[in-house]
Amino acid sequence: MVFSLIETVFREGFIYALMAMGVLITYKILDFPDLSVDGTFPLGACVAAALITLGMNPWLVCIAAFLAGAFMGSITGFLHVKLGITDLLSGILVMTASWSINLIITGGTAIFQFFKLPTIFNSGLANALPSALYAHRQVLIVFLLAVIVKLALDAFLKTKSGLLLRAGGDNSRFVTSLAHHPGHVKILGLAIGNGCTALAGCVLAQLNENADVNAGKGMVVMALAAVIIGTGALRRVSFLKLTTMAICGAILYKACLQIALLLGLPPTYLKLLMAVLLTISIVSQKIGKKGGALNA
Amino acid sequence: MPENFNRHLVELSHINKTFNAGSVNEALLFENFNFSIERGQFISIVGSNGSGKTTLLNLICGSLMPESGSILFDGRDITKMPEYRRSAFIGRVFQDPATGACPSLTILENMALADNKGKKYNLTPGVSKKRIDYYKQQLEMLHLGLEDKISMPVGLLSGGQRQALALLISTLTPIDLLILDEHTAALDPKSSENVMELTDKFVREKNLTAVMVTHNLRYAVEYGDRLVMMHKGTAVKDVAYHEKDACTVEDLLKTFNQISVECGN
Numbered sequence: 001m002v003f004s005l006i007e008t009v010f011r012e013g014f015i016y017a018l019m020a021m022g023v024l025i026t027y028k029i030l031d032f033p034d035l036s037v038d039g040t041f042p043l044g045a046c047v048a049a050a051l052i053t054l055g056m057n058p059w060l061v062c063i064a065a066f067l068a069g070a071f072m073g074s075i076t077g078f079l080h081v082k083l084g085i086t087d088l089l090s091g092i093l094v095m096t097a098s099w100s101i102n103l104i105i106t107g108g109t110a111i112f113q114f115f116k117l118p119t120i121f122n123s124g125l126a127n128a129l130p131s132a133l134y135a136h137r138q139v140l141i142v143f144l145l146a147v148i149v150k151l152a153l154d155a156f157l158k159t160k161s162g163l164l165l166r167a168g169g170d171n172s173r174f175v176t177s178l179a180h181h182p183g184h185v186k187i188l189g190l191a192i193g194n195g196c197t198a199l200a201g202c203v204l205a206q207l208n209e210n211a212d213v214n215a216g217k218g219m220v221v222m223a224l225a226a227v228i229i230g231t232g233a234l235r236r237v238s239f240l241k242l243t244t245m246a247i248c249g250a251i252l253y254k255a256c257l258q259i260a261l262l263l264g265l266p267p268t269y270l271k272l273l274m275a276v277l278l279t280i281s282i283v284s285q286k287i288g289k290k291g292g293a294l295n296a
Numbered sequence: 297m298p299e300n301f302n303r304h305l306v307e308l309s310h311i312n313k314t315f316n317a318g319s320v321n322e323a324l325l326f327e328n329f330n331f332s333i334e335r336g337q338f339i340s341i342v343g344s345n346g347s348g349k350t351t352l353l354n355l356i357c358g359s360l361m362p363e364s365g366s367i368l369f370d371g372r373d374i375t376k377m378p379e380y381r382r383s384a385f386i387g388r389v390f391q392d393p394a395t396g397a398c399p400s401l402t403i404l405e406n407m408a409l410a411d412n413k414g415k416k417y418n419l420t421p422g423v424s425k426k427r428i429d430y431y432k433q434q435l436e437m438l439h440l441g442l443e444d445k446i447s448m449p450v451g452l453l454s455g456g457q458r459q460a461l462a463l464l465i466s467t468l469t470p471i472d473l474l475i476l477d478e479h480t481a482a483l484d485p486k487s488s489e490n491v492m493e494l495t496d497k498f499v500r501e502k503n504l505t506a507v508m509v510t511h512n513l514r515y516a517v518e519y520g521d522r523l524v525m526m527h528k529g530t531a532v533k534d535v536a537y538h539e540k541d542a543c544t545v546e547d548l549l550k551t552f553n554q555i556s557v558e559c560g561n
Binding site for chain 1: 378379380381383384387388390394395396397398399400401405408409410412413414416417418419420421422423466
């Protein structure tokens, strides 16, 4: 019982870690409060459902979902950078528009089911696993995905483009002085962030074998909490990369929710608890910073 | 000498610039303002607050656009060119040492980013190992020991160190014009002196055209080939070369006081 509970925490933790790493790019590195995540998470799920029903390879579906999310993210960036709409409102516009887009993809149904079709959890790689591990294939596959995305992001952040992205969040004036449009860096970051988010939605849909257009509610809050908890709790561990911190944050966060449910919290209170957890993590981070300044 | 050789690197003609146009706080700063910068010249600009010094720099760099008039750079009209594109040939160091580099990136990463200016920021490695020795060599010129701290985030450096680094970063790739926007104003006297000496050295060695705004009258007198005093959007004093060499801090103060008396201050 305890073991299966831990496995649930890790399974869900690694899925939401994909999104947390995306939000790490927008919120932590670019300093952009991106609300479009609430729309791009179910977008990934809906894209997965539609393409798997059409018979596409489930791993290719993951890439397609990433691209769909990246496209929506770049629209958030376009609204903000090119049309001068505030960051929060740009995200809200894309989030609202995604609602319709997701319903169009699912053909109007709120829950699009695709039972017994090949997904990343029941075909190809999953079937190649030794029989002893087959029972744990879900957690193993999401772990593999989280590691792949982490390594890809780490490598990206060391490229010229990645360095410029980090510079953009840090000091956009510096990007200007490098003869580069600081807004274009933001658009790129939002594309990557929402691509990762849609990928998380896609993986969750493949796990559940259905896409829920309502799955996005509270995703921003969840992802932000994961990022803030991860980077806050582990900031003194200097050798850890930010992406690792985001993964740990997502798992810690899922653990908190699971424990609360285990202690008898009715699921109705879940979103309330999510909001409270984010509030606590932001406030505790602020207190931590003040303490640091006083000690210095 | 090529046929189209232009003695002036920058030419501002008939510039009009008003702040808060259309509101009760409307303030006309530049009216039919003309200013040119000779190739290879090192200009110091002094003047009281609100005299138009920084606005002049902002117009040259493209951070502000004039209502009318034209700005020519090397004979090319850049009046409508956005700031980030002008950065390809204009380097700028600001008053705030935090603006010249990225605090969370290391010295090495900042240098590598600057080194790539004008090229594509693609998916190739951000820091090329082959260039590290070159960066260290460049850092040695600052005499601050930064060449031994290349993996340190810039945010941990002092204001003086950061400003010296900002100066190096802004001149790392070939530029035509260096803009110094009160770049020593936020530093302690010793760091300020060091950054000023480095500035002079870089301008001479890299053969740059430079425009420096400063509140330090001694720097304005000691450094540069031309001295301009701004007041209410006009150049009230503009001397160059041997005429400038004869100029003293006392002369400048006297002119300042005269202006103040005229204004009834």
